[in-house]
Amino acid sequence: MPSPANKAKAPRASAPRKPGGSAGAVVVLGTGGTIAGVGRSATAAGYEAARITVDQLVAAVPDLQGMAQQGSLLCEQVAQVDSKDMDFGIWRRLATRIQELVDDPGVSGIVVTHGTDTLEETAYFLHRVLRADKPVVMTAAMRPATGLNADGPRNLWDAIAVAHAAAAPVSPDTPADAPHGVVVVMSSQVWAGAEVRKSHSWHIHAFDAGDATALAQVRLEGSLTMRRGWPRSDALGLDLLPADDRWPWVEILTSCAGSDARAADALFDAGAQGLVLAGTGGGTLHAALEAALQRWTAAGRPWWRATRVARGGLTLEAPDIDDTHRELTPAQARVELMLRLMAR
Known part of the structure; x- marks a missing residue:
């Protein structure tokens, strides 16, 4: 060495x-x-x-x-x-x-x-x-x-x-x-x-x-x-990937005490195409962020919940939660959301 x-x-x-x-x-x-x-x-x-x-x-x-x-x-x-x-x-x-x-x-x-x-x-x-x-x-x-x-x-x-x-x-x-x-x-x-x-x-x-x-x-x-079987995946394939580095812009925003809607608004105004919210507990979000997310929904820009908690995943029942990403970390959810935006 x-x-x-x-x-x-x-x-x-x-x-x-x-x-x-x-x-x-x-x-x-x-x-x-x-x-x-x-x-x-x-x-x-x-x-x-x-x-x-x-x-x-x-x-x-x-x-x-x-x-x-x-x-x-x-x-x-x-x-x-x-x-x-x-x-x-x-x-x-x-x-x-x-x-x-x-x-x-x-x-x-x-x-x-x-x-x-x-x-x-x-x-x-x-x-x-x-x-x-x-x-x-x-x-x-x-x-x-x-x-x-x-x-x-x-x-x-x-x-x-x-x-x-x-x-x-x-x-x-x-x-x-x-x-x-x-x-x-x-x-x-x-x-x-x-x-x-x-x-x-x-x-x-x-x-x-x-x-x-x-x-x-x-x-x-x-x-x-x-201990368990080997992993399987419905592979999306490489043709999905952009030929350059201009991949969909998706950011992670954390919900916390005193969360400010201006953070979500700034990302929206800057052109972010998707957003992952690292929520509290089982996926709850600060009221200020929930209000700001109405702009994202109205514009057809996807936002997903994840949890900032290490274990347990999303337990919240809400219409915006896709069961396929309940167990994903915020970082993994961001990757999945980028791939889904590519597939559109």
Whole structure:
């Protein structure tokens, strides 16, 4: 692993490689994040994300390095970004490359290294647009690559184990279908991409799925203990996505004590095309916001409720609530609303 002294040098992106010549290959797509971060020291709290390439991440894990040398593990650098700065261009590029790899008969699974800040948004987005009949496994880290007891190497190893499980024979004790769909592997837990969310700001056990359980657990040697079936999605497809970065403008507004209607009015006047309200409790909204939303309704601009509460989802019964997004976080609801606006 590169030392902190190398952090001033921006890593070069590895060139895409054709996986078709290696039957059952797993392809690891790097996008940056803390998992590729470099700190000032092994114990420093501060670090710089997205400094180490995906090739370097793989090379730092001896078992994975051997797989790469044998050609059963390939790496590509799709992006190199702190995930707080994730953008639609990267989403489109990432989704396009993943779909190409899913459609390649020489690939058994895809792994995506990502930052934790917007992991739940990217995972939900990929879940909704990809025809993923192979495992698309996202992973990340809460500690930089140079940190003491960095969690990235194990998370990456676990993610590749899940991706490789697609090529393994199905045993009588596992579900009849092979691993598929968008999932997230963190701390040896496998979460559904449509459900996962970040629930802690610094702990390595930082992700859960609200009230839902993990899909599976990765054992020490890499086998899976299944808890639920693999995720399925009515894929919207990539043709839905704009060719440029001018995606529908949807913002999130929080309902709180003293909420001011001017916030909703300002977004309306600026041309926002949709709005997600992070409501209190089961989805209630401040009266001032409810009054302001009448303009949105009259103009045919959609607004959705979500809840700012970590668990329980929307319990409120209201005509504006679509049952399909009751369990979504505000960030996930924003992605879903953008996709529905694209589909209009």
